[in-house]
Amino acid sequence: MKEWLVFLSENVILLIDFAAMIVIVIGTVEVLINAVRVMFGPTSGHERRQVWLRYASWLVAGLTLQLGADIIETAITTRWDAVGRIAAVAVIRTFLNYFLEHDLAEVRERQRETSTAQA
Secondary structure, three states: OHHHHHHHHHHHHHHHHHHHHHHHHHHHHHHHHHHHHHHHOOOOHHHHHHHHHHHHHHHHHHHHHHHHHHHHHHHHOOOHHHHHHHHHHHHHHHHHHHHHHHHHHHHHHHHHHHHHHHO
């Protein structure tokens, strides 16, 4: 039974990591296309911010998926050095996720305030 659980968990971890990679790649391709469009087209500062905010959202989604895979990995890891490595990676991803979310919330709040002031 334990071998089956380990086998299943390892494959689920691979699938989640693959999904995270796809999310990050899609977000990166999107930001590259939009960044070129913004750099060479007539756009406002608001449109530029939107490009980077959208990219931050893709990154948050990818990091969240990777964190989920890390949590599953800790369930099947038996060596403490491996658990420590996974924990360190999870902490880094959590901090990155937290600060990206914080920045997104801050920018959205500023945009709301600007919209309210203009109305």
